[in-house]
Amino acid sequence: MLLGQAESGKSTLQKQFQLYYASHSLDREKPLWRPIVYSNILKALRMLMDELDRRYGSGTSSPGSTPGTSSILGSSPASSDPLSSAESAYPLELFPLLPTLQSVVAQEDALASELSGGVKVSGGRSGVYVRAGWQALITPNRAWPLTDIRDAANRPTAVTNQVAGSLLQAQGVIAQFWTHPLVRQLVASQRVRLEEPAAFFLDNIHRIVQADYSPSTDDILHVRLQTLGVTEHSFDIDIGGVRFNWLLYDVGGARGQRHAWVPYFEDATAIIFLAPMSAFDQYLEEDPRTNRIDDSLQLFTTICQNKLLAKAALVLMLNKADLLRKKLEAGIRVRKYISSYGDRPNTYDEVSEYFRAHFIQTHRRKDVWHRVLYTHFTSMLDIKATQSIIISVGEAIMRQHLASVGLS
Known part of the structure; x- marks a missing residue:
């Protein structure tokens, strides 16, 4: 099972497994990822426009005029942001771009609804949330043997096609x-x-909007997609000349979804836990008071202690090492967000080792079964490095499993 909080990299790791063990299936799916890429672009544009609107007020008034109380896509007026008190007008160079950007971004909810099959999450949060078999929702002529999407095979992709056309026409404006x-x-x-x-994706906007665009492997690995529930993936793997069938379970990591993990624990051979090190300056969407590193440690503690997982091998992936390095090089200070870090050097080696030590200490204290903890620093977008780790992890898990059943 792949476990960890939301946006820890679980689904990207699943795609890396698929790329290594079943690349043919990933190749077949590539066209289906096109609307997901579009959705990621629309979300990014909307977030940027919301922040500009928050700082400068509505861009719907004429250049140089006093901002109105209405706002782009319903965000708060600029008067609520003390940072914008000295900025009374929307930037003149950006103002002519707004009508085109607004018309493109206005399609975000419709595209999300098509991709999600109408699924909505509590709290009214927007975005794409998918269950197993989401591909059928955007594939007009393909039937998937999953009961919850049995009638979805004939659904049209009109919204996807409309968004594609809008992005093609707006590519120059988006790039500007x-x-x-x-x-x-x-x-x-x-x-x-x-x-x-x-x-x-925004750097590659001119490539992505072309009519014959089909997502590359890099595109698919970069995509962000919120998982709902538990999704099963099957892979045939060869270790030492012996063929095994692996069932890999990817799960939704938001707090409200973690109860769905438990029924799968008793049969789990291994747990691969992903903790995003780069999230030290971020807080949970569900609880803005909780630092994401703290949440990962708390979640890892419960995994180490869970009796249903007593026989499962434990693998810890301290993920997003590349993003951690970039943040530290940009001057973001860890101690600003994690006071216990103190005056330690704000370097990648020091910070990554600090996080590793905390997780290892948690394992030593809470794992009463004294299992081996396989630990790796990972960057899921690095195909070569990640697949090398996948091979190592797979062999370690199988050795431990065979030993546990007396076949080693």
């Missing part, structure tokens, strides 16, 4: 907006916390 110094400044200063792949 994305490369504007003010927008870059917002991203660099982390005034806007874009999801990690947003910059990748």
Whole structure:
């Protein structure tokens, strides 16, 4: 089972497993990821526009006029942000771009609804939330043997096609907006916390909007998609000349979904726990008071203690090492968000080792079965390095499993 909080990299690791053990199936799915890429782009544009609107007020008034109380896509007026008190007008260079951007971003909810099959989450949060078999929702002529989507095979992809056309027409405006110094400044200063792949897709906007676009492997690995429930994936693997069938379970990591993990624990051979080190300056969406590193440690503690997992091998992946390095190089101080870090050097080696030590200490204290903990620093977008780790992890898990059943 792949466990960890939301946005820890579980689904990206699942795609890496699929790429290594069943690349043919990933190749067949590539066209189906196209609307997901579009959704990631629309979300990024909306977040950037919301932040500009929050700082400058509505862009719907004429350049140089006093901002109105209405706002782009319903965000709060600029008067609520003390940072914008000296900025009374929307930037003149960006103002002509707004009508086109607004018309593109206005399609986000419709696309999310099509991709999610109408699924909504509590709290009214927007975005794409998918269950197993989501591909059938956007595939007009394919039937998937899953009961919850049995009638979805004939659903049209009209919204996807409409969004594709809008992005194609707006590509120049989107590129001009994305490369504007003010927008870059917002991203660099982390005034806007874009999801990690947003910059990748916006940098590649001219390639992605082409009519014959089919997502590349890199595109699929960069995509962000919220998982609902538990999704099963099957892989045939060869270890030492012996063929095994692996069932890999990817789970939704939000707090409200973690209860769905428990029924799968008793039969689990191994737990691969992902903890995103780069999240030290972020807080849970469900609980803005809880630092994401603290939440990962608390969640890892419960996994180590759970009696249903007593026989499962434990693998810890301290993930998003590449993003951690970038944040530290940009001057973001760990101690600002984690007071216990103190005056230690704000370098990658020191910070990553600090996090590793805390997770290892948690395992030693809470794992009463004294299992071996296999620990790796990972960057899921690095195909070569991740697949090397997958091989190592697979062999270690199988050796431990065979030993546990007396076949080693």
